[in-house]
Amino acid sequence: MNSEKDNNVDANSENTTTTNFIHDFILEDIAKGGRFEGKTVHTRFPPEPNGYLHIGHAKAINIDFGTAQKFNGLCNLRMDDTNPSKEDVEYVDAIKEDITWLGFTWDDRFYYASDYFPQMFDYACDLIKKGLAFVCEMTADQIREARGTLTTPGIPSLWRNRPIEESLDLFNRMKNSEFADGSMTLRAKIDLASGNFNMRDPVIYRIMRAHHHRTLDKWCIYPMYDYAHPIEDAMEGITHSLCSLEFEDHRPLYDWVILNIDCEAKPRQIEFARLGINRTVMSKRKLRELVENNLVDGWDDPRMPTLCGLRKRGYTPASIRSFCDQIGVSKVSSTVDYAFLEHCLREDLNKNARRIMSILNPIKLVLTNYSEDMSETFELENNPENIEDGYRTITFSKECYIEQDDFMEVPAKGYHRLFPGNEVRLKSAYVIRCTSCEKDADGNVTVVYAEYDPMTRGGNTPDGRKIKSTIHWVDAKNAINAEVRLYESLFINEDPDNGELDFKEYINPSSLTVLGNCKIEATLSFSSPHKHYQFFRLGYFYLDPKASSEDNFVFNRTVSLKDSYKPVK
RNA sequence: UGGGAUGUCGCCAAGCGGUAAGGCACGGGACUUUGACUCCCGCACUCGAUGGUUCAAAUCCUUCCAUCCCAGCCA
Numbered sequence: 020m021n022s023e024k025d026n027n028v029d030a031n032s033e034n035t036t037t038t039n040f041i042h043d044f045i046l047e048d049i050a051k052g053g054r055f056e057g058k059t060v061h062t063r064f065p066p067e068p069n070g071y072l073h074i075g076h077a078k079a080i081n082i083d084f085g086t087a088q089k090f091n092g093l094c095n096l097r098m099d100d101t102n103p104s105k106e107d108v109e110y111v112d113a114i115k116e117d118i119t120w121l122g123f124t125w126d127d128r129f130y131y132a133s134d135y136f137p138q139m140f141d142y143a144c145d146l147i148k149k150g151l152a153f154v155c156e157m158t159a160d161q162i163r164e165a166r167g168t169l170t171t172p173g174i175p176s177l178w179r180n181r182p183i184e185e186s187l188d189l190f191n192r193m194k195n196s197e198f199a200d201g202s203m204t205l206r207a208k209i210d211l212a213s214g215n216f217n218m219r220d221p222v223i224y225r226i227m228r229a230h231h232h233r234t235l236d237k238w239c240i241y242p243m244y245d246y247a248h249p250i251e252d253a254m255e256g257i258t259h260s261l262c263s264l265e266f267e268d269h270r271p272l273y274d275w276v277i278l279n280i281d282c283e284a285k286p287r288q289i290e291f292a293r294l295g296i297n298r299t300v301m302s303k304r305k306l307r308e309l310v311e312n313n314l315v316d317g318w319d320d321p322r323m324p325t326l327c328g329l330r331k332r333g334y335t336p337a338s339i340r341s342f343c344d345q346i347g348v349s350k351v352s353s354t355v356d357y358a359f360l361e362h363c364l365r366e367d368l369n370k371n372a373r374r375i376m377s378i379l380n381p382i383k384l385v386l387t388n389y390s391e392d393m394s395e396t397f398e399l400e401n402n403p404e405n406i407e408d409g410y411r412t413i414t415f416s417k418e419c420y421i422e423q424d425d426f427m428e429v430p431a432k433g434y435h436r437l438f439p440g441n442e443v444r445l446k447s448a449y450v451i452r453c454t455s456c457e458k459d460a461d462g463n464v465t466v467v468y469a470e471y472d473p474m475t476r477g478g479n480t481p482d483g484r485k486i487k488s489t490i491h492w493v494d495a496k497n498a499i500n501a502e503v504r505l506y507e508s509l510f511i512n513e514d515p516d517n518g519e520l521d522f523k524e525y526i527n528p529s530s531l532t533v534l535g536n537c538k539i540e541a542t543l544s545f546s547s548p549h550k551h552y553q554f555f556r557l558g559y560f561y562l563d564p565k566a567s568s569e570d571n572f573v574f575n576r577t578v579s580l581k582d583s584y585k586p587v588k
Numbered sequence: 589u590g591g592g593a594u595g596u597c598g599c600c601a602a603g604c605g606g607u608a609a610g611g612c613a614c615g616g617g618a619c620u621u622u623g624a625c626u627c628c629c630g631c632a633c634u635c636g637a638u639g640g641u642u643c644a645a646a647u648c649c650u651u652c653c654a655u656c657c658c659a660g661c662c663a
Contacts, residue, residue, distance in 0.1 A: 065663090066663095067662085067663055069662095069663085099663070101662095101663080102662060102663070104662090105662075105663090158661090159660080159661050162660095162661075163659075163660085166659055167590095167659075168589085168590080168659070169589055169590045169591080169658090169659075170589055170590050171590085172590095173659090200661090201661065203661095204661055206661095213590095213591075214590045214591030214592080214658095215590090215591050215592070215658075216591080216658060216659045217658075217659095218591095219659085222660085222661050224661085225661035226661080227661075241661095243660090243661075243662085243663090244662070244663050245663095247663095248663085264593075264594090264656080264657070265656095265657055265658080265663095266657095266663090267592055267593060267657075267658090268591075268592055268593090268657070268658050269658090270592090271592095290593090292594090297599085345600085345601095345611065345612090346600060346601085346611095347600065347601050347602085347611095349594095349600090349601075350593070350594065351594060351595075351600090351601090351656095352593090352594070352655080352656055352657090353599080353600060353601090354599075354600085355599070355600055355612090356598090356599045356600075356612065356613070358599085358612065358613060359599075359600070359611080359612050359613085361612095362611085362612060362613090363612095365624090365625090369624080369625060370625095374622080403621095403622085403625085404625070404626095433623095435623080436623090444621055445621095446621060446622075447621065448621095477621085478621050479621085480621095486621075487623090488621095488623075489620090489621045489622065490622090491622075553622085553624090555622055555624095556622045556623085556624070557622090558624095580622075580623095580624050580625090581623095581624065581625090582623065582624080583623055583624090584623040585623095
């Protein structure tokens with residue numbers, strides 16, 4: 020199918036029809052002229068390299084890159100690495116890989132916030148000279164206590180009005196490693212009475228002797244996000260800085276920095292709601308907890324909402340992009356139904372995944388009136404949704420495997436698959452009539468017996484009789500053995516984040532089922548470029564590239580097919 | 589309690605003064621060599637609640653209610 024191709028599909032050409040409030044704002048900005056006069060729309064995706072990207076980031080990526088595309092603009096990729104104590108190169112590589120996989124490209128516009136440390140330092144000196152920043156010697160605890168409460172203003176730092184020259188000297192010596200970690204900070208002088216805590220003389224530089232993954236040990240002072248981010252945006256000529264809702268309170272500070280530094284670019288911050296999906300957790304902290312407590316098999320466990328996890332599960336980049344496009348963008352805190360993600364997945368896979376027959380829980384079917392030494396072949400379309408995808412040839416003989424679920428010795432009401440006396444079609448082969456079955460000591464059916472109707476070759480009924488059910492099968496002679504991993508949602512709770520108990524208590528005990536005795540039709544080949552398949556009548560499965568080898572096939576169930584059959588109990 | 593934001597179908601989401609788009613989910617039916625797909629049909633006399641302005645309000649104004657975010661030297 021095309022899923023292997025679509026891993027490289029250029030997403031920078033899609034998503035031009037949908038619109039949202041951010042687009043409206045930008046349109047207004049363009050119409051107004053002013054600071055956006057003659058500027059091309061320029062956005063950025065600024066992850067901190069301290070963890071793996073998840074589906075929530077995909078939404079942000081889609082908005083950042085998608086908005087640029089929409090206006091024929093540009094989108095940068097920037098590592099927001101201003102806190103070395105949490106960051107690592109391991110993550111920058113993974114982030115780049117995931118964004119590329121999603122189908123977006125930043126061309127040569129890949130940056131690090133740490134590249135701007137010298138300029139940030141100079142700007143900070145300027146702020147001090149303007150009397151807008153000062154070196155403060157309060158401890159973290161003292162600053163917290165002096166910050167005030169919701170209803171009372173903060174108390175000024177003892178050092179708030181120290182001479183400019185003194186602050187300048189101290190700030191330089193902070194940089195030169197003369198003071199201990201945490202002993203001093205550089206603070207912006209703004210408004211201690213503001214209802215917005217971010218404006219109550221925020222710390223903009225801290226002393227921290229941590230090894231930075233890029234600047235190594237060059238710096239021992241690091242800028243804070245609120246101070247650094249607007250400068251990063253300004254330095255890159257960003258016009259629209261898109262971020263999530265929780266930064267709304269930070270916008271006044273963002274604007275304050277832009278206003279008070281000597282820069283040409285005047286970026287505008289616009290906030291949107293981050294993505295929530297039910298039956299999962301999205302915070303980096305909780306995902307890390309799952310990994311570190313071995314509740315999942317690493318960051319790329321197929322049950323994880325991480326992009327590497329979804330990839331291993333078999334999600335396609337196109338389906339994730341489609342999902343992000345369709346959920347829309349607004350300022351309403353929302354939780355999207357997991358079923359919608361699955362819908363977008365099936366939509367893509369149904370169109371593109373090749374079909375193959377596979378038996379998850381095999382029982383043997385013996386055709387008593389089919390000659391032992393007879394064998395024949397049938398042609399099957401690879402994908403009925405796309406006839407151009409061609410045909411394949413499968414073999415057929417006296418014995419094959421069928422699904423346990425497709426046989427009932429005593430049929431339930433409304434069940435019209437195989438049961439003694441009933442007729443069923445073996446997909447593309449013959450119509451057969453069940454005669455009997457064999458059971459083991461525990462009463463489990465081990466063999467089903469049936470007779471085939473030679474007049475129905477190919478599954479056709481020349482006499483025009485209707486066969487209610489068509490079931491899939493795999494020739495026992497040359498079936499390929501495989502392991503199949505079935506996944507269900509990781510949590511049993513709709514909202515594991517907000518339950519009575521710790522989120523880990525809501526882990527679904529049957530989120531993973533390993534089936535070791537699956538039978539797949541012999542046309543499957545390890546060297547095929549196709550990795551995403553629809554197992555006929557069962558669902559979509561992905562050949563796990565890490566777990567599989569030439570003689571050991573491991574499939575992950577990406578998502579089941581919808582099933583409107585409701586057994587009557 | 590101060591500041592910031594948000595409230596349109598079970599879940600997303602259009603709507604921007606002219607009489608409630610669409611998608612998902614759900615229910616029914618048609619078709620079917622996938623109980624899939626596809627295709628039909630149904631699914632908010634009502635827009636958090638109140639008053640008010642207007643010939644006309646989900647859209648403007650009052651007041652109220654609910655929910656989310658903020659007191660890191662995290663981002």
